[in-house]
Amino acid sequence: MSRQPIFILRDPLKCSGCRLCEVACSLKHEGTVWPEASRIRVFEFFPGVDVPHLCTQCRDYPCVKACKYSALRVDDSTGAVLVDEEKCTGCGDCVRACPGKVMRLHPKTRKALVCDLCGGEPECVKACQEAGYGALRVVPYRSVSFKIYSTLPEAVAQRLYETMYGGEK
């Protein structure tokens, strides 16, 4: 089946902070509930201010460029960054290169850890949709500007806080 590159569109205003996405992700990739190993994370710096945070597949792929060991490559069909665990040395260059601080090292294996878009049918999106929140949804990649989304969670949280609570801390 041929696929077109996709993007997981996130709407923090609709995010309940329930983190079913995190559970779904770690169930799929780790076979258990493992918050720190989930590729998608929802940050909550202030109660109620929930920021879903995951890879935006920047079209200039700074993480892929930063890797000296060719351990990262781009999935032709989905646009996801894929990790070759054999080649990854856990040096952290990709972590430092990531503009949104999404890229991490796996808490146990210490290999690069990033969203692989589940091959085109992301589990996190399914969980969010089925629960009725629709804070995550799959859209064609060409319909978004990745630069808007490759942002630090704190920056998003600050804007969200102002929107929800009216600004004053």
Added chain:
Amino acid sequence: MNIPGYNGKILEVDLSRGKDRLIELDEETAYKFIGGRGLAAYILWKELGHKWEQVDPLGPENLLLFLTGPLTGYYPGVKLAVSGKSPQTNGVVGSVVSSELAIELRAAGYDGLIVKGASKDHVYIYIEGEKVEVRSAEHLWGLRGRETFQKLFSEVWGELKKKNLAHVGLTKEPSFVYIGPAGENMVRTAAVMAKLTHAAGYGGYGAVMGSKKLKAVVAKGFGPMPPAKHPEWVKLLIREAWNRLNQNIFWKQWGTSSGGYEVANLTSSEPIRNWQEEWHDARTMGVNNYEAHWVKRYWGDYGCPSTCMKISRLIGGKYNGAVTDGPDYELQAYLGPNLGVFEPRGNIYLSSLADDLGLCGIQTGNVAGFAAELCEKGILTREEVGFDLKWGDTEAFARLLEAIAYRKGIGDILAEGVARAADKLSKQKGQDLSRYAVHVKGIGIGAHGARSGKDFPQAFTYAVGVQGGDHTSPPRLPVEKAWGEFTAAFEDSAVICSFNAVDDLPYQFLKAITGWEISSAKWFREHARRIVSLQRVLLLLGGPDLYWNPRIHDDNPPRFYEPLPSGPFKGRAVDRTELEKQKKEYFDYLGWDQYGIPRDETLRELGIGELSEATRRIRNRLKLE
């Protein structure tokens, strides 16, 4: 030890000596008491049982427990069980709060945390994986909830970021529980707080935390939940639970906020002006009116598809900036109609204030209502209170909440909780004021009355609950058919949320995670009876300041025998013959004698025969046999 679904280790921090160590959890104990509330009761019995009556809940010898269960993290929704010898009941209360601290503790490799002794200085406990530190909290002490949250959060989060950002990347934020000024001042109605609005209120463990000079407990873990016996089955069960819970949109849509109008109007069981009435027709308390203040309709904790929490914020006006949850029904009622406050703004403000002061909204709303009724009846004067305390006066009640949290003036007496305040004031006034105190065994009744018979509590529910007036652990009949104390014992011990406990899924989870064959039938006959009997024994041991006599205290508050004065169920009251009948049936089921003391053969059958020594102490004190 390797027990599926458990880490097999409990962290113990001794604040008196500044030392920590690991305690191994053996499989037999885990099987018998599961975790959370059940395990707490067992640990407390084992450590303090021999001198229970002498242990001051607010003294250094008490233990403060933060426990998880085998289902924590796996079962949708997250809960943490807080326990210890309760400064409200002098027994054991499993006080459960929504906090990701439970998951962080599990991810850090522990099944729970035991805090022993008391610190000389103000401290907080910091746990990061295997690293355990007792840190100074001088800069946090005295701060209110919101300030504490923000300051502590930026401190520990900043530290984690600094350490990890350049190498392993951005980790998730740590989680913590904390106390506000009320806990610091050892107010018996103080709660252990999480995320501004969540509280472990019943039991008064905020005061225990304050007595240990412990401002907060922070944890960050990096591992998975402890491996389950049948991981594939657990995955399927999580999906199944989501499917079922997603179909129930009631919590999602309304949370418990529809109760503010409906519990009063439809079932006549909401506390109004210190339970003088239980029915109202104030449409101002309708959920639509609250929705106008909601800035967030759906708010959930880790892994919860039900998201029953709403967040309200007041913008503009004199209460500008107040943030709280919905409020949920309990605080809607207790900091609303119970104080004669029938408008959402005042209610949201008082709820936000209680959260910020670290007060349990239920217990504090209860004792505040008690004080206001004494004022109404002319028993307490304006001079004694310091200001006019009139029903519906939001500002006056706000002043009272502050006075309680800081133990100022009359607040010092009220800070003892309604049972002790009533005793003290009765002595001062030379008259019996217990008829105005709506509590059982030191715990103010949850905001669900028993008089109309239309809500869930039955005639005997509060009278015999091992957690006093706690509405979340209500004895009900028939035991095996009803949601009640026995199912609550499961939820609080496996440590899951009762709103998410649907059908027999919790038992299936337990089997898939631990491999143990514990059906619901077995749970009722064996495990729940064991946990409830153990709690009952510790409750009846009581002391040192209050002791319970089953012949007197296995009863409803006097108010429940006054006929309802208004509403469609006007004239109804709790029926004493019904109460006695139900009590007997319940005691018989549990294998307790006519005083509700577990029989020796029951204790032996349940594998806790060593408690016979304690029941003898109870009989001696009560001069039975």
